[in-house]
Amino acid sequence: MCNAVYKPHHSWIHKVRRIMQPLIFLNSEGLRSNPGLFIGWAILAGVAIQTGLAVASAVRRFFARSRQLTLEQERLHHLVRAAKAELQQAEAGKATWNGYRKFRVDQKVFECDGVYSLYLKPHDGKPLPGFKPGQYLTLGLDIPGRTKQVVKCYSLSDCDAVKDYYRLTIKWEKSPKDKPGIPPGVGSSFLTQKAQVGDLLNVKAPSGHFYLDLAQTTPVVLMGAGVGITPVLTMANAIAASGSKREAWFFFVCRNGEEHILRADIERLRPLENLHVVVCYSRPGPQEIRGRHYDREGRLTPDLLKELLPSNNYSFLMCGSGPFMKDMYEGLIAWGVPDERIHFEAFGPASVKRVSQAKPATTAAPETARATVTFAKSGKTAVWDGSVSNLYELAAAQQVRIDYGCGAGSCGSCAVAVRVGEVVYKDAPGFSVEAGSCLTCVGCPVGNVTLDA
Numbered sequence: 001m002c003n004a005v006y007k008p009h010h011s012w013i014h015k016v017r018r019i020m021q022p023l024i025f026l027n028s029e030g031l032r033s034n035p036g037l038f039i040g041w042a043i044l045a046g047v048a049i050q051t052g053l054a055v056a057s058a059v060r061r062f063f064a065r066s067r068q069l070t071l072e073q074e075r076l077h078h079l080v081r082a083a084k085a086e087l088q089q090a091e092a093g094k095a096t097w098n099g100y101r102k103f104r105v106d107q108k109v110f111e112c113d114g115v116y117s118l119y120l121k122p123h124d125g126k127p128l129p130g131f132k133p134g135q136y137l138t139l140g141l142d143i144p145g146r147t148k149q150v151v152k153c154y155s156l157s158d159c160d161a162v163k164d165y166y167r168l169t170i171k172w173e174k175s176p177k178d179k180p181g182i183p184p185g186v187g188s189s190f191l192t193q194k195a196q197v198g199d200l201l202n203v204k205a206p207s208g209h210f211y212l213d214l215a216q217t218t219p220v221v222l223m224g225a226g227v228g229i230t231p232v233l234t235m236a237n238a239i240a241a242s243g244s245k246r247e248a249w250f251f252f253v254c255r256n257g258e259e260h261i262l263r264a265d266i267e268r269l270r271p272l273e274n275l276h277v278v279v280c281y282s283r284p285g286p287q288e289i290r291g292r293h294y295d296r297e298g299r300l301t302p303d304l305l306k307e308l309l310p311s312n313n314y315s316f317l318m319c320g321s322g323p324f325m326k327d328m329y330e331g332l333i334a335w336g337v338p339d340e341r342i343h344f345e346a347f348g349p350a351s352v353k354r355v356s357q358a359k360p361a362t363t364a365a366p367e368t369a370r371a372t373v374t375f376a377k378s379g380k381t382a383v384w385d386g387s388v389s390n391l392y393e394l395a396a397a398q399q400v401r402i403d404y405g406c407g408a409g410s411c412g413s414c415a416v417a418v419r420v421g422e423v424v425y426k427d428a429p430g431f432s433v434e435a436g437s438c439l440t441c442v443g444c445p446v447g448n449v450t451l452d453a
């Protein structure tokens, strides 16, 4: 039988037989009594080790190569995305417009209590420029019964992946419950209660410096409180639409389901692996269930960020009420987040004072240093002593008339020429004012100043 298997004229079988020989007698006396057998076994072990090492190294090389390929692929994807983002921004610049352009309200959608989304399409039917996620539109509202246009800013609430409309999501500023005598907000009342599908609105091109740079890949934390969700949701939507694998956290806080703005948009983000969604209800309703309607009970606080984020190594972008942003900002600074990695947008007068604005004790901050402000056209002079927060308020106290819009340095309505002196801002305003002018609603004098008002 054996002879039939080991045919001598098959030289390779012969070799195998010789190699296998030690195995055949491995457990027998032969191994000890036969040194040749031992050598055979050693050779076999050597060959096995050599082969194993060769295979392991080939597998290692294979995985290293495929890892390298994946990295190269990701780098290429990133380059393509960055180039696309740059191209879009360049296109946006080309197709933009000056002054007001007429837009038609194409759809008006109820979102939740007092909050509506307006879908705006250009009345001239021409293409829409793209925009940077986080930017806003300035509207010049012709409100019946008002002699002057009311100027208001609203953040774009969806990214520009959809090309033929702009979406705004607007909260109706009702009269305070405890002070029904106070009139509701002028602009938001008009847009949420009066404006209808088919109405034409005056719209300035998208602008603002609070945006997410899509060419970057640094991890980001996006935080929105109440209607402050609009710019940060646009940022999250833009990450999703670009197919970027950038790590992002999206936090949204509201009171409960009745104030859960743009729920469907938020839910669409959940399946994305790189985008973590956390919805906080500060006061959930009795029927609302954690895990189904919301993720966390309570306010969005720096402690919640510390609990959920693996580190503080993110860029933080937020929008919400003044107290919310102040708390978050101070908490992030205390957590060791560098000031330049914290970005925010106020929908009204600024509430956050950056640590980087702190001045040495010997030089008073411009907002508290005494100065004389002259309003040249009205022939009035006032002392700046830090008791008001900006030049617009100083002018108003002297009955000097200056146009007013957003109160946040975003719309440009309050711009006046500076004849003498220098005006500074606590934070770079969203509106780019022309050289020689200043935005009085956010500007403070540095030394004596003469304004053309």
Ligand SMILES: Cc1cc2nc3c(=O)[nH]c(=O)nc-3n(C[C@H](O)[C@H](O)[C@H](O)COP(=O)(O)OP(=O)(O)OC[C@H]3O[C@@H](n4cnc5c(N)ncnc54)[C@H](O)[C@@H]3O)c2cc1C
Pocket (backbone or CB within 6 Å): 136, 152, 153, 154, 155, 156, 169, 170, 171, 172, 173, 174, 175, 176, 182, 183, 184, 185, 186, 187, 188, 189, 208, 227, 230, 231, 345, 346, 347, 348, 406, 408, 410, 430
């Ligand atoms: C860059 C930017 C982006 C923005 N994005 C959005 C957005 O996406 N969505 C959004 O909803 N808003 C947004 N806003 C806010 C928006 O521009 C308006 O400020 C907001 O709609 C309120 O304007 P209003 O004209 O309705 O209220 P205003 O008429 O300015 O009144 C504001 C508040 O003051 C109260 N008030 C009125 N008169 C008195 C009085 N005599 N005494 C005391 N209180 C009084 C009103 O009841 C109201 O609550 C944004 C603002 C900026 C600067």
